[in-house]
Amino acid sequence: MIKTETWDGFVLVTLASDKIRATFMDLGATILSLCVRDRHGDWQDVVLGYESLTDYETYKGYLGAIIGRTANRIREGRFTLEGTTYQLPVNNGPNCNHGGEKGFAFRTFTVADTTEDSVTFALHSPDGEEGYPANLDVAVTYRIEGSTLVIEYDATPDGTTLVNLTNHAYFNLDGQATYIGDHWLQIQADAYGHVDGDILFTGETEDVTSTVFDFRESRRIGGALESGDGQIETATGLDHPFLLSRETDAVRLYSEKTGISMTVSSSCPVCQIYSGNFLAGETGKDGQPMNRQTAVCIETSYAADDINIRKEESKTIVKKGESWKEWTSFRFETDHESQ
Numbered sequence: 001m002i003k004t005e006t007w008d009g010f011v012l013v014t015l016a017s018d019k020i021r022a023t024f025m026d027l028g029a030t031i032l033s034l035c036v037r038d039r040h041g042d043w044q045d046v047v048l049g050y051e052s053l054t055d056y057e058t059y060k061g062y063l064g065a066i067i068g069r070t071a072n073r074i075r076e077g078r079f080t081l082e083g084t085t086y087q088l089p090v091n092n093g094p095n096c097n098h099g100g101e102k103g104f105a106f107r108t109f110t111v112a113d114t115t116e117d118s119v120t121f122a123l124h125s126p127d128g129e130e131g132y133p134a135n136l137d138v139a140v141t142y143r144i145e146g147s148t149l150v151i152e153y154d155a156t157p158d159g160t161t162l163v164n165l166t167n168h169a170y171f172n173l174d175g176q177a178t179y180i181g182d183h184w185l186q187i188q189a190d191a192y193g194h195v196d197g198d199i200l201f202t203g204e205t206e207d208v209t210s211t212v213f214d215f216r217e218s219r220r221i222g223g224a225l226e227s228g229d230g231q232i233e234t235a236t237g238l239d240h241p242f243l244l245s246r247e248t249d250a251v252r253l254y255s256e257k258t259g260i261s262m263t264v265s266s267s268c269p270v271c272q273i274y275s276g277n278f279l280a281g282e283t284g285k286d287g288q289p290m291n292r293q294t295a296v297c298i299e300t301s302y303a304a305d306d307i308n309i310r311k312e313e314s315k316t317i318v319k320k321g322e323s324w325k326e327w328t329s330f331r332f333e334t335d336h337e338s339q
Contacts, residue, residue, distance in 0.1 A: 008053050013119045019147040028065035028105040029121035029140045036332040039259030044175030048295045051283045062168040065105035067098045071166040072304030073200045079307040088131040093198040100130030118143035134159035148331040155324040163324040164302050164316040170295035173255035177294035181222025184254040187215040189242035203309040237277035241270045259335040266300040266328040300328045
């Protein structure tokens with residue numbers, strides 16, 4: 001089923017199956033709501049969102065939005081491509097974060113196509129926007145397949161540029177903004193990346209064995225958040241890249257309260273796990289505050305600042321005649337279904 005409506009001039013598209021109901025907005029190609037059934041068969045909205053449209057336009061929380069041209073932080077907002085150095089806006093400490101001052105999260109996409117189970121949002125990003133070179137045409141498709149939400153990305157430039165897209169949904173499978181430390185998390189990753197005091201990936205990776213970052217077996221998130229580990233203290237929580245060891249069933253999140261589990265698969269090699277450390281009581285759905293660490297983001301992408309770490313070998317470099325095509329899926333079950 002598909003439904004289209006408007007909210008203060010912005011377009012909303014709702015897709016639904018008997019197991020998922022999701023509403024998207026053309027501003028930021030944003031996931032506004034994602035409702036799934038809990039163990040009792042009741043609907044729960046498992047993503048956080050602002051109460052008002054104005055908040056989506058003004059706050060820098062990126063709730064549910066598409067992030068681009070590049071996800072996460074780039075050191076000093078500077079990189080070099082084919083001998084030319086480019087300067088992006090510095091909007092997060094000394095670095096550029098999530099595409100700049102007006103990245104894709106604050107751009108209005110076009111609803112390019114709809115079917116009974118999908119919607120495609122399109123955006124043209126002109127040469128020089130936020131300092132990035134080359135024109136870039138982006139298509140983001142959301143599709144529902146039974147109990148799974150799939151996101152497909154397709155970005156094509158007319159010259160050499162950077163592309164590293166992700167979605168910045170804040171998940172809480174309790175269906176409300178409760179402490180995320182009580183959720184259980186499993187990540188198929190043998191290594192994670194260190195961050196510095198500005199939460200920029202340093203390029204240094206560490207084996208997760210015998211660390212609080214070892215989520216290869218399902219663990220309560222609070223075990224890491226409450227550990228006092230130096231990297232946790234540096235990032236004021238989890239805000240680290242995990243190097244995925246496989247595409248299928250790479251990450252699993254579970255709520256004991258609702259019995260809902262979410263299993264993430266992706267063609268991307270990295271997921272940034274962010275525990276909502278900078279939520280600060282903003283008004284969310286039903287007028288409820290969204291306090292610190294009341295959600296977790298699972299941002300599948302390539303590593304932050306990959307262009308400055310791997311330089312010309314970075315997979316975030318896309319040239320004329322090439323396309324950046326990746327996908328991520330979120331499969332929902334309840335505990336009685338997964339037994």
